[in-house]
Amino acid sequence: RSSGVENGLTRSSGIENGLTRSSGIENGLTRSSGVENGLTRSSGVENGLTRSSGVENGLTRSSGIENGLTRSGGIENGLTRSSGIENGLTRSSGIENGLTRSSGIENGLTRSSGIENGLTRSSGVENGLTRSSGVEKSLTRSSGVENSLTRSICVENSLTRSSGVENGLTRSICVENGLTRSSGVENGLTRSSGIENGLTRSSGIENGLTRSSGVENGLTRSSGIENGLTRSSGIENGLTRSSGIENGLTRSSGVENSLTRSSGIENGLTRSSGIENGLTRSSGVEDGLTRSSGIENGLTRSICVENGLTRSSGIENGLTRSSGIENGLTRSSGIENGPSQYDHSVHSHSSTTTTNGHNHHGQCCAVTMDGCGLTPVLDYTAEMERYRSFANFYAKTNVNMNAVNSMNFPQSAKLARITPPMFPGGRLGVAGVTPWGCHDNVNMNINAAAMLWGRKPPVHQATPLAPPTTHPPPLATHMQPHPHRTGGEGKQHGGHASSSQGQETHHHHGNNNFLSGYTTTDHMTKQGHTHQDMLSLSDRNSSCNGGGGANGVNMPNFPAGMLGLPPGVIVMAMGSHNGVNIPDSSHFQMATNHNQMLSDCHHANQTNSSPCPSTSPGMTSGGQGSGASKRKRKRCGVCAPCRRLINCGVCSACRNRKTGHQICKFRKCDELKKKAGSIQLESPPSVPSGEAFRWFF
DNA sequence: CGGAACGTTGGC
DNA sequence: GCCAACGTTCCG
Ligand SMILES: [Zn+2]
Ligand SMILES: [Zn+2]
Numbered sequence: 240r241s242s243g244v245e246n247g248l249t250r251s252s253g254i255e256n257g258l259t260r261s262s263g264i265e266n267g268l269t270r271s272s273g274v275e276n277g278l279t280r281s282s283g284v285e286n287g288l289t290r291s292s293g294v295e296n297g298l299t300r301s302s303g304i305e306n307g308l309t310r311s312g313g314i315e316n317g318l319t320r321s322s323g324i325e326n327g328l329t330r331s332s333g334i335e336n337g338l339t340r341s342s343g344i345e346n347g348l349t350r351s352s353g354i355e356n357g358l359t360r361s362s363g364v365e366n367g368l369t370r371s372s373g374v375e376k377s378l379t380r381s382s383g384v385e386n387s388l389t390r391s392i393c394v395e396n397s398l399t400r401s402s403g404v405e406n407g408l409t410r411s412i413c414v415e416n417g418l419t420r421s422s423g424v425e426n427g428l429t430r431s432s433g434i435e436n437g438l439t440r441s442s443g444i445e446n447g448l449t450r451s452s453g454v455e456n457g458l459t460r461s462s463g464i465e466n467g468l469t470r471s472s473g474i475e476n477g478l479t480r481s482s483g484i485e486n487g488l489t490r491s492s493g494v495e496n497s498l499t500r501s502s503g504i505e506n507g508l509t510r511s512s513g514i515e516n517g518l519t520r521s522s523g524v525e526d527g528l529t530r531s532s533g534i535e536n537g538l539t540r541s542i543c544v545e546n547g548l549t550r551s552s553g554i555e556n557g558l559t560r561s562s563g564i565e566n567g568l569t570r571s572s573g574i575e576n577g578p579s580q581y582d583h584s585v586h587s588h589s590s591t592t593t594t595n596g597h598n599h600h601g602q603c604c605a606v607t608m609d610g611c612g613l614t615p616v617l618d619y620t621a622e623m624e625r626y627r628s629f630a631n632f633y634a635k636t637n638v639n640m641n642a643v644n645s646m647n648f649p650q651s652a653k654l655a656r657i658t659p660p661m662f663p664g665g666r667l668g669v670a671g672v673t674p675w676g677c678h679d680n681v682n683m684n685i686n687a688a689a690m691l692w693g694r695k696p697p698v699h700q701a702t703p704l705a706p707p708t709t710h711p712p713p714l715a716t717h718m719q720p721h722p723h724r725t726g727g728e729g730k731q732h733g734g735h736a737s738s739s740q741g742q743e744t745h746h747h748h749g750n751n752n753f754l755s756g757y758t759t760t761d762h763m764t765k766q767g768h769t770h771q772d773m774l775s776l777s778d779r780n781s782s783c784n785g786g787g788g789a790n791g792v793n794m795p796n797f798p799a800g801m802l803g804l805p806p807g808v809i810v811m812a813m814g815s816h817n818g819v820n821i822p823d824s825s826h827f828q829m830a831t832n833h834n835q836m837l838s839d840c841h842h843a844n845q846t847n848s849s850p851c852p853s854t855s856p857g858m859t860s861g862g863q864g865s866g867a868s869k870r871k872r873k874r875c876g877v878c879a880p881c882r883r884l885i886n887c888g889v890c891s892a893c894r895n896r897k898t899g900h901q902i903c904k905f906r907k908c909d910e911l912k913k914k915a916g917s918i919q920l921e922s923p924p925s926v927p928s929g930e931a932f933r934w935f936f
Numbered sequence: 937c938g939g940a941a942c943g944t945t946g947g948c
Numbered sequence: 949g950c951c952a953a954c955g956t957t958c959c960g
Contacts, residue, residue: 871942871957891951892941898953902941911942 874908881908 240253250263260273265283272281282291292301302311311321321332332341342351874881883906886893890904901907 873942873958895952896940899951900941900954900956901952907941 872911874902875910876908878909880906 240251242249242251244250245263248263248265250261252259252261254260260271262269262271269283271283272279279293281293282289289303291303292299299313301313313321876882883903885906886903887905888894888903892899892901892907893903895901
């Protein structure tokens with residue numbers, strides 16, 4: 240060794256282990272420097288710890304053992320960082336923006352953790368999405384931006400919730416009792432929506448009253464308890480009606496032709512009452528004759544058409560009389576002083592008019608009054624007429640829409656049932672993307688389609704309760720006589736042309752048009768059979784009899800979430816078959832697993848990443864394609880379109896599915912759009928699949 | 937076997 | 949390039 244004084248400092252240099260080292264005391268500390276592996280390093284003991292510093296890659300770093308862990312610190316990008324191996328994981332910590340953060344790779348994912356606002360958070364990129372997780376208020380939350388929306392996930396009371404701002408409104412989604420519910424504040428009111436019994440409903444407190452609204456049988460209805468009475472209101476046939484049970488009688492009231500009327504069934508007779516021209520009148524069908532009774536000029540009178548003749552009967556001066564035009568002559572008959580004159584006429588009238596016998600003049604009046612005058616009743620035929628017109632209206636509307644923009648609101652849908660296996664990493668709720676929301680230019684006036692965040696019963700429950708479409712009466716045909724598809728290319732598809740519409744009207748197959756199917760078929764059917772479905776305005780679920788069930792009113796309960804589903808995995812389930820009011824007849828449908836709609840992406844990732852076209856089984860004979868993918872590619876399952884679970888029902892693909900054999904435009908995998916061949920650069924679209932079905936919007 | 941959906945082609 | 953159809957592949 241050679242020692243001497245250099246720059247005032249005593250140093251000793253020599254060769255140790257083949258390496259030339261120089262040691263000395265600097266600033267009171269003994270240090271030894273030398274060249275190791277081409278790098279000049281200086282080591283010494285600082286604060287009891289042996290450290291070695293040097294310049295690596297242009298950066299001055301100092302390494303040593305601290306607390307048993309070897310760490311290396313230095314300044315990188317102006318920031319002092321210290322890295323080392325902790326628990327087998329290489330981590331680097333430093334102060335960034337005043338906050339101490341530690342980053343490292345965990346499970347293949349680079350994560351950075353630190354304390355922000357007093358809360359320890361860890362952020363990183365997962366499945367292409369940057370997420371930050373931490374514990375807030377004792378709840379572990381993970382937030383990130385998904386589909387442009389910032390969402391935060393957490394588990395509360397064993398329920399996985401995902402909250403975020405959607406359309407300016409903060410909403411929180413979660414699965415409760417197997418049902419996915421989304422809650423948030425809308426217009427200052429806290430509402431919670433979800434699918435119950437197959438129907439999408441939204442409940443909340445309005446004006447102090449808890450109300451629940453949803454679409455039932457295509458009609459938006461809102462029900463709640465008002466003044467102790469459960470009432471359900473909604474718009475039917477363009478008219479706002481409110482129904483409920485009053486005094487044991489189910490009544491429905493609404494404004495018709497600007498007149499408020501209330502109808503219901505009394506004593507087995509449907510009557511409708513309301514105020515017309517300032518006079519309260521009650522009409523209904525009695526003994527086959529439509530009668531309208533009310534008080535005119537202080538006298539209770541009842542008019543009806545009998546044998547083509549309009550007659551008006553009532554009590555005048557204590558005498559029951561019936562007047563009308565007979566053979567061009569206005570005549571009035573009645574009983575005066577004893578035996579009846581024109582007995583027949585009077586008879587018939589009074590008998591029909593009054594509940595019981597006739598001749599009981601005064602009393603008759605009273606009875607009539609009480610019975611009909613004030614109590615609202617419904618005119619059966621009138622009612623029927625309404626339905627009839629409605630049917631027409633609907634039919635027209637339908638046609639119209641078809642002509643204009645395809646159709647308006649697809650209402651039925653099949654739900655996607657995603658099986659657990661599909662979510663490899665799916666820790667969180669899954670969901671489909673509605674066709675109406677988003678950027679899609681789909682009609683917005685869609686009745687919330689039934690999207691079911693619930694598990695579908697394991698069994699398919701085929702043809703459960705005679706689905707509505709099951710018995711499409713001839714009427715259906717009436718409405719849509721022929722499949723008027725643009726071109727008459729009903730080539731090979733035999734019989735009923737290929738026209739999707741045509742079929743829709745008949746079958747309840749895959750993509751049918753709700754409107755045509757439901758409307759014409761269902762409604763008309765009802766009309767024909769006078770099914771109370773149309774009349775019943777109240778709680779359908781309960782009121783409906785078996786027949787009602789036929790219309791899919793009742794839903795199987797979705798034993799959601801109990802199979803091996805990862806907590807929070809939101810499964811969409813449903814299916815027209817399950818009787819949701821949503822008929823199976825619509826283009827609008829959700830991907831169901833049982834029908835393979837989604838099955839493709841099962842192996843999506845793998846398959847995708849490892850095309851392995853090796854075999855190319857039974858390739859198309861006309862193999863003019865050179866090399867490129869011959870194998871049928873599969874949807875990636877993770878892109879936005881793939882994550883969508885429901886067919887919009889309005890795009891060309893949906894409309895022409897029968898002939899087009901194409902997946903809904905909005906569901907067409909981005910990857911597949913890429914014209915087979917193009918290699919996937921950067922982030923392989925095939926991110927962990929679970930991701931694919933993670934979010935709704 | 938049937939439903940879903942990818943690939944391909946011909947027409948515009 | 950877009951779209952309707954059709955052939956064909958997958959898959960339950
Ligand atoms: Zn579509
Ligand atoms: Zn995709």
